[in-house]
Amino acid sequence: MANEGREIKRLMIRGTVQKIGFRVWVEREALSLGLKGWVRNRRDGAVEALFAGPAEAVAAMIEACRQGPPGARVDAIDQRAADPSELALRRRGELFSVLGDA
Numbered sequence: 001m002a003n004e005g006r007e008i009k010r011l012m013i014r015g016t017v018q019k020i021g022f023r024v025w026v027e028r029e030a031l032s033l034g035l036k037g038w039v040r041n042r043r044d045g046a047v048e049a050l051f052a053g054p055a056e057a058v059a060a061m062i063e064a065c066r067q068g069p070p071g072a073r074v075d076a077i078d079q080r081a082a083d084p085s086e087l088a089l090r091r092r093g094e095l096f097s098v099l100g101d102a
Helices: 022-032 055-067 084-089
Strands: 006-016 036-041 047-054 073-081
Touching (some): 006 084, 022 036, 022 047, 022 055, 036 084, 047 055, 047 084
Antiparallel strands (some): 006 047
16 A cells, blocks of 8 residues: 555644744754644644654654754644545645655
């Protein structure tokens, strides 16, 4: 099966996660792990992200988000399995990797 070992997770990250470069940090970390998806700041002060890729890389990214960059204080991460159609929920400027056709 082509998607075996692959995972898509959607996260809501709460705490001191805006105005400290958290979104940009997520972008850089996710790219270094070869993940696809998007990340955005929300009006309520949270950061929302969707990660797609190998299950091990997605798990590593979620664990990294628990720490965040210097200055971050992560109070909670709510996560759920996501559908591939959610990859299209990104807006211009929220993409951290180019989505392939696959």
